[in-house]
Amino acid sequence: MINTPYNSAVRDCFASPEHAGEAKGGAVAYFEDQGMRVRLSAGLSDGILSELRFLVWGCPHVIAAAETFCRQYEGRPAAELEQFATDPIMQDLAVPVEKTGRILVLEDTVRSLRAAIRDQNANKQD
Numbered sequence: 001m002i003n004t005p006y007n008s009a010v011r012d013c014f015a016s017p018e019h020a021g022e023a024k025g026g027a028v029a030y031f032e033d034q035g036m037r038v039r040l041s042a043g044l045s046d047g048i049l050s051e052l053r054f055l056v057w058g059c060p061h062v063i064a065a066a067e068t069f070c071r072q073y074e075g076r077p078a079a080e081l082e083q084f085a086t087d088p089i090m091q092d093l094a095v096p097v098e099k100t101g102r103i104l105v106l107e108d109t110v111r112s113l114r115a116a117i118r119d120q121n122a123n124k125q126d
Contacts, residue, residue, distance in 0.1 A: 007094040010064040017063060019070035023051040027120045029112035036062055036102055038109040040069075042078070042117065049078050058102060061095050065106050068092065081114045 006014070022028075023041040030039045036058040043051030052074040054066035068089050073081065086107045089095075095103055 006060055010093050013064035013067040014060045017067045019053050021053045023053045027116035029109050029116050031109040033105050036105045038105055040109050040113045047077055049073055061099050062102050064093050065089050065103050078117050084110045
């Protein structure tokens, strides 16, 4: 039996990060804190998050959290980013309490992405 600090959901996301990379021509958000770097990019089509991508410099939990976020929100209306919460991701990935701050870096990046999308939409209306 292999003893690992990562559950099967983390191992799956870390082994197969389908959303790693950058969305072209969309909104971009970047946040750095606690030695972690998270970059999210979103392609939009009529208010829908048609493409979500991430680049992360961090531990497997943060990489898996970014992948989980992209899997959950890609294809949904951008307005639904307002409801993003880290608690379900932390539970699904069994993130240890001592890593809460690292996962909150993702939350801050999602907030920045929401703002970037609002700014992009405002610029289109001008």
